[in-house]
Amino acid sequence: MKVILPVAGKGTRLRPHTHTKAKSLVHVAGKTVLEHIISRLEPLPVSEYLFITDENGQQVQNFMERKFPHLKCRYFVQQQRLGPAHAVALAAPAIEDGDDLLVVFNDTIFVADLTKIPQLCTDADGLIYSKEVEDYQRFGVNVVRDGRIVDMVEKPDKPISRLAQVGLYYLKDGRGFMKVIEQTITAGDTVKGEYYLPAVFMRMIAAGQTLRAPEIEAWLDCGKPETLLETNRFLLQGRHHNHGVVENSVLIEPVHIEQGAIIKNSIIGPNVSVAAGSRIDKSVISDSIINAENHVTNMILDQSLLGDVVTLVGSPRRMNIGDHSIIEMDQ
Template identity: 45%
Template sequence: MKAIVPVAGVGTRLRPQTHTVPKVLVPVAGKPILAHILDRLQPLGVDQVVLVVGYLGEKVVDYVRGRYRMRVHVVEQQERKGLGHAIHLTQDAVEAEEPVLIVLGDTIVEADLEPVVRGSRSAIGVRRVEDPRRFGIVEMEGDRVVRLVEKPDHPTSDLAVVGIYFLKNPGLLFRALDQVIREGRTVKGEFQLTDGLQLMVEAGEELTTFEVEAWHDCGSPDTLLETNRVLLEQSPQPDGRFSGSIIRPPVAISPGAQVRASIIGPYVSISAGARIEHSLISDSIISEGAQVEGVLLQHSLVGEHATVRGSETRLNIGDHSEIEIGHGSPHGAGKGW
């Protein structure tokens, strides 16, 4: 089975982490966001993935091809014209009458997908939310979708579309998106997938929904750290010993990381090649190759190959940065957000 995974987003709200790393490759709970998504798809029989790439797309493709035994189809979205446009671009890579999953590449969804992909109908993942105005929503009659609306001003449903879809016959969606784009139907200049799905409903296609158990946003520093906390609670804990260090679970520490004379945790993710010495770190994500020395670090993101030396602080620093924090100014240079 194929899965379409749009990964073209720039990740503006995650800067500076995304200046040199694609948003979907930013680490959380021990591995990149995209790895959490693909690891959930493989047990369903997904053996081919259609990546809709844009910003730093070659890094995403190299990552997937280097780590997964999946056939990778690459579609480039040169202009950011919305999710509907991104999916429309994949029609030459997807058989019109073969089932396909569509999974957004920047949101980690927890759901029992086995009965969904074995079911007889197309289905949309949903979750009840307090403020439906921020989301695409579905209206139901029984177990059938009768209407989809993108970010309604006056919502009549609290069932939000959360970014995972199963289509028995994707050709119907592609024809609907043809019409959406041909007629220039946009919301704030973007073609919406919900408009294509609504045209399918109007044409008589039976869509149902399935409830998503959890839905983890990775779009901003605060939500990324929250997702890190939630996923670490579910993760197996390292049993390795670290020289003169205390580990307070839950944490994720790569076997390729070095930790010396430090107190790590709770809620810390440390990637391969990182080196931590004489530091106390909690509620933070330390990326590949970063060096942290003599720091009391909390609620922080440290980018790839960045270096942090100094005192107590909260940081959001990008790749290859170097920060030395003077002991006289414990909340000084490099403060995050």
């Protein structure tokens, strides 16, 4: 099996956190998004990881060489922003006869047992992993009949289906899949000038191939600050890891404090992850992600996301307040 990981893209919904780094290297629950994804793929018999990158590709390569030096990786640069199907097509030179493919887009951390792929795909040509959602109008959805996908609808007005595509795809015949992408691009089958995978899958279905839509257990979106914090809460459930230095402080589970972080005179948690090199003093922080090398002093933070090398200093208040007082402080 070969895995294609399209990690190009500006990550505009996560700005300013993606101004200086690839969106796949944003942290959540003590790891980068990319590390969460790779760790979920390691039980599979993957022979090579194929990354589709942009100008931040060297960051991704450096991370993989440092964190997963044992994995075989190859990198392809997407020079033109022509859509997801175009990005996947760039890996075609690495796909050989007999290769099966797993395509994983990096806006999403998934919870699913991928070791069941052979069992799920015994009588199918591919799997379009899905998740039933209430707000189906926001997604491309699979229309399933008798266990097979018969149609795909982008952002439907009516609940024709609630099975949203989650950006995780398995194709039994990798070379054949690449040929269908090539046909789609040659035909100029675009949406607003970009090539998308549903057009490719519909060509496969029209040719008589069978695609199924197994549901994943959890779909953890990392594409926006608010959903990144939701994912942080989910991943920290049942975990309480303190590898840093904590002095005269209270930790309210769950929290994840990396080795090299220092917490003093503070209340941290619940649902807080603190990266290495950060120093927090005289502060109260909940439901937040604190990245590397931050200095936070005299602050009260909730539902906050701090990038790398941030200095945040507040000021303590001294008060002498009599009976029956009402104090409201907006700032």
